Amino acid sequence: MDDELAISVRGLRKVYGDNVAVAGVDLDVRRGEVFALLGPNGAGKTTTVEILEGYRRRDAGEVTVLGADPAQPDAGWRSRVGIVLQGTGEFDELTVAEVIRHFSGFYPDADDPAKVIERVGLADKAKARTHTLSGGQKRRLDVALGIIGRPELLFLDEPTTGFDPEARREFWELIRDLAAAGTTIVLTTHYLDEAEALADRVGVIAGGRLVEVAAPNRLGNRQEALATVSWRTPDGTLESAQSATPTAFVTDLAARYGGEIPGLTVTRPTLEDVYLTMIGHAR
Amino acid sequence: MTTTTKPATPVTATRGRRPGAGALALRQGRLEITQFLRSRESVVFTMGFPIIMILIFASIFDGTIGGGVKFTQYFITGMIATGLMTVSFQNLGIWIPIERDRGVLKRYRGTPMPKWVWFAGKVIMVVAIGIAETALLLAVAVALFDLDLPGTAAKWFTFGWVAVLGVTACTLCGIAISSLARTARSGSAVVTPVALVLQFISGVFFVFTDLPTWMQQVAALFPLKWMCQGLRSVFLPESFGAQEPGGSFELGRVAVVLALWCVIGVVLCLTTFRWTTKRDG
Numbered sequence: 001m002d003d004e005l006a007i008s009v010r011g012l013r014k015v016y017g018d019n020v021a022v023a024g025v026d027l028d029v030r031r032g033e034v035f036a037l038l039g040p041n042g043a044g045k046t047t048t049v050e051i052l053e054g055y056r057r058r059d060a061g062e063v064t065v066l067g068a069d070p071a072q073p074d075a076g077w078r079s080r081v082g083i084v085l086q087g088t089g090e091f092d093e094l095t096v097a098e099v100i101r102h103f104s105g106f107y108p109d110a111d112d113p114a115k116v117i118e119r120v121g122l123a124d125k126a127k128a129r130t131h132t133l134s135g136g137q138k139r140r141l142d143v144a145l146g147i148i149g150r151p152e153l154l155f156l157d158e159p160t161t162g163f164d165p166e167a168r169r170e171f172w173e174l175i176r177d178l179a180a181a182g183t184t185i186v187l188t189t190h191y192l193d194e195a196e197a198l199a200d201r202v203g204v205i206a207g208g209r210l211v212e213v214a215a216p217n218r219l220g221n222r223q224e225a226l227a228t229v230s231w232r233t234p235d236g237t238l239e240s241a242q243s244a245t246p247t248a249f250v251t252d253l254a255a256r257y258g259g260e261i262p263g264l265t266v267t268r269p270t271l272e273d274v275y276l277t278m279i280g281h282a283r
Numbered sequence: 284m285t286t287t288t289k290p291a292t293p294v295t296a297t298r299g300r301r302p303g304a305g306a307l308a309l310r311q312g313r314l315e316i317t318q319f320l321r322s323r324e325s326v327v328f329t330m331g332f333p334i335i336m337i338l339i340f341a342s343i344f345d346g347t348i349g350g351g352v353k354f355t356q357y358f359i360t361g362m363i364a365t366g367l368m369t370v371s372f373q374n375l376g377i378w379i380p381i382e383r384d385r386g387v388l389k390r391y392r393g394t395p396m397p398k399w400v401w402f403a404g405k406v407i408m409v410v411a412i413g414i415a416e417t418a419l420l421l422a423v424a425v426a427l428f429d430l431d432l433p434g435t436a437a438k439w440f441t442f443g444w445v446a447v448l449g450v451t452a453c454t455l456c457g458i459a460i461s462s463l464a465r466t467a468r469s470g471s472a473v474v475t476p477v478a479l480v481l482q483f484i485s486g487v488f489f490v491f492t493d494l495p496t497w498m499q500q501v502a503a504l505f506p507l508k509w510m511c512q513g514l515r516s517v518f519l520p521e522s523f524g525a526q527e528p529g530g531s532f533e534l535g536r537v538a539v540v541l542a543l544w545c546v547i548g549v550v551l552c553l554t555t556f557r558w559t560t561k562r563d564g
Contacts, residue, residue, distance in 0.1 A: 054393075055389070075397065078393070078394060083390075083393040085386060085390065085393070087385075087386045087389075090387070093317070093318045093321035093322050094317065098317070102310065105307065105310055106307075106394040106396040107394070107395060108395075145390065149395070
């Protein structure tokens with residue numbers, strides 16, 4: 001096992017009845033990296049992550065997480081892994097502070113509960129019963145429980161579902177802080193901007209397969225993709241052309257028009273375009 | 284954001300501030316008790332039910348059952364046994380599916396908490412609430428209906444071991460039956476009919492020997508009948524043993540049957556307990 005790797009997966013398969021949920025995934029996540037698994041619902045994101053978290057058994061493949069096989073999780077391994085599940089497990093009758101304090105007792109090197117509450121932005125809700133929290137606040141509580149044990153590796157399964165834009169930005173800051181402190185982070189999301197904003201590398205998963213793994217700006221060879229230049233001709237019709245050298249193309253065009261080019265736009269495929277193409281191919 | 288690796292601090296056993304195993308179990312028990320007491324439904328239905336029943340029964344049947352022994356002496360045994368079964372079997376059989384469905388159990392499994400600590404927390408809760416509820420029941424019966432408490436240490440001892448064995452068996456069966464419920468809401472649908480039928484056939488609401496023989500024989504397969512019978516030996520005069528189906532209170536058999544149910548309960552728990560719901564794979 002390479003010490004630089006937090007996660008190493010080879011040939012991972014998981015089948016439910018006739019449904020192949022994960023069909024041979026290979027994946028490496030380096031220590032300290034923020035890795036996003038991006039994919040549509042039912043692509044196999046959660047199944048993959050829950051196998052890595054030690055919740056589900058795999059049918060085939062080799063998996064090493066922090067140097068151990070997650071299929072046999074022991075307490076030492078558990079204390080190094082933080083988990084934010086997709087669903088929010090609620091403790092209706094308890095307050096935010098009570099739940100976080102209680103969970104801190106399970107870890108050998110837990111963080112200060114008050115500090116964690118502050119960090120996830122629940123300070124003014126510390127004494128509130130968890131059932132009075134909004135969806136976004138419950139999610140923050142989930143995150144607090146995921147990081148209370150000061151994990152080396154943090155899994156986040158669709159962490160910002162139900163967040164308003166501001167809460168999402170705050171959450172991203174928190175993830176960046178954790179990453180800066182050396183925490184390895186694996187998150188699943190179906191928000192492209194989230195993957196782009198947070199991840200060092202993105203793995204696109206579709207139909208149980210990892211379609212591509214790359215830095216967000218390199219996904220689908222986005223950088224090398226042809227640019228689309230479009231403009232309006234004097235009679236008002238929209239023209240467009242694909243070009244590998246859009247600057248030269250626009251310079252020529254400007255010369256032709258003797259100055260301003262009416263309705264000029266130059267675009268490259270967005271992450272969304274690339275992503276939709278990728279998951280489209282996988283289907 | 285950084286891609287450079289920074290080895291996280293290795294976790295060693297020596298620097299742990301984590302409470303020891305016993306302390307972890309006590310914390311878990313305290314948390315469970317807090318959750319129970321803050322849940323109005325739990326307090327009203329689990330703790331209140333036997334007390335409401337004794338108020339009704341003792342008010343309706345205020346006569347004697349012969350030999351100058353008050354009816355209350357008979358009914359209190361059924362109410363104590365029912366109360367113990369409610370706090371263990373029904374309480375766990377209804378709440379564990381809810382916690383499983385909400386993902387509370389899954390969340391615990393994702394922490395380094397040893398599995399047994401969670402079970403210990405439930406047991407501590409059941410024992411604490413069971414003691415409180417039984418004490419309350421006895422206090423109400425003594426204050427309002429002139430219940431005579433057991434007069435000898437031997438009877439208190441019998442009271443103790445019957446209660447402990449009975450609660451243990453019911454706790455284990457409650458944990459085991461919780462895995463039958465597929466959703467949060469089906470827990471009470473699974474457990475309530477079982478509990479209700481057992482109460483009717485085990486001599487909680489009627490004098491046991493007044494029931495049809497076949498019913499008595501069915502009841503004898505389950506723990507509640509034996510809990511009631513053991514408790515009757517505590518609250519009724521020795522001479523009443525002759526009226527039992529076996530001609531005596533059969534304390535030896537009470538112990539054997541309850542112990543057997545403990546074994547069955549353990550086996551069922553170990554083989555069927557699920558931390559996650561079916562749809563969680």
